[in-house]
Amino acid sequence: MGIYTLLSKIHSPEDIKHFSQKELKALAVEIRRTIIEVVGKNGGHLASNLGVVELTIALHRVFNSPEDAIVWDVSHQCYAHKLITGRYAEFATLRQAYGLSGFTKKAESPHDFFDNGHSSTSISSALGLITAWNIQEKGGHVIAVIGDGALTGGMAFEALSNAGQLAKNLIVIVNDNQMSIDQNTGALSSYLSRLTMTTHYQFFRHCIDKF
Template sequence: MTSILETINGPEQLRALSVPQMELLAKEIRREIIEKVSVRGGHLAPNLGVVELTMALHYVFDTPNDLLVWDIGHQAYVHKLLTGRRERFHTIRQFGGLSGYLRRDESNFDAFGASHASTSISAALGMAAARDLQGEDHKVIAIIGDGSLTGGMALEAINNAGSLKKNLIIVLNDNDKSISDNVGAISQYLGNVRRMQTSPSYQRLRDMAKGSIERLPVVGDKAREAAGRAETSFKQFMMHSKSGAIFEELGFKFFGPFDGHDIETMLDVFENVKKVDGPIIVQMVTKKGKGWEVAEDDATKWHGPGAYDYTTGIIKKNAGDPPRILKCLPMPW
């Protein structure tokens, strides 16, 4: 029986799927990554965490006309599978095979290639500026992790983007991790954002507001239009999180946090934010290692493992010769 993944040769096939089909595809993608990466190792947990997010981005945005700028490429395996490289995916990180990172000469879907973190926002801002100079009208989307967001290059880019006011979307993949646990004030701030919007009191407030809208009497066309505007305003209020005030003070519109594994929610969110002008940050909360229990339980260990047995979840020991001890040379003094 043919899997859904086997029918995906590009985003155009992805966009023809229903949400339930996309949810099934997400499981197939995770299985493909777990099995293929097990042979030679690679970046595992970061990619398992962005399956639904990557699918939603390619579904909503007109890639490759709209540009996806991935930070460093640790999380780009799903992107490769969805953009015509599925049949060569087993060659990833091998001589003559697919790169473990993004390469512009590998695919026209790879808008930017880098092997250093914190570069995506500045690259995307440059692409947005070039787009405007050329009178073009496509979207530019940078995808960056919360760990990379703390890098100096990323903060400098946020400083520039907030003042230039270019149409630019930054998707913050917030999994509360770098390679290991995050530290520092920005990480603590984002953690407070997550805790506030998942708190019972916040959820009750949201449910009360939604219930009030649903109870509005609808009589006649004008009343129906007013109710529709009220519902739209409510959605905008819920999307527009004041918990992102630090970014709004820097000139961004901040939306989120949203569940980065809920496909239907993300499709709705991205459809809305692509209509908003100016620089935007959208916070998507994901779980590193999502879908494979051993990687979820120890995302640091499974960030970039070597070869492993995917049936047992045991990382294989290096079968090569032990390292040689080089002869110490005499010091010149």
């Protein structure tokens, strides 16, 4: 695996909080090149990981893992997360015997809160975690990242219903990338599609892209 300047400097998410905007763009390029290089040799999930690079960088810039918890649905899109949380030196061992797991794994890092490899579980897991933290009077945010495909699972709906009833301070991020295994169907998919076509949404997205 090639040596990348910025990635080799990252030992924890705290390191990227001091990067300039130019360095962040270069970091995204390094992350994608590293993922492509390693997945090309070892196999793994390529598209799902390439699609969340900027999202992962943004999450680790805004929040303070592991004081804040990021829970990845399925966790097959956690490669950038692993690189930002200090596992670059071992990343070439991804999905190899005694190497890094292709999913989040508690034994690997304090930044991984669950051993996850199944769909539609992130919201319920995150809700359970923040409930436990509240009982312990522990501060911190809990963020569930769920894709448009996993959001159609019944367990995700149950968790959303439960979270609304408990009124916990839970953050849910929907990665609506239209990239589930098969074409999305149903009322929720249709609603998300209509939502992205509204003037308010497009104006908001334009402002973000311009920024």
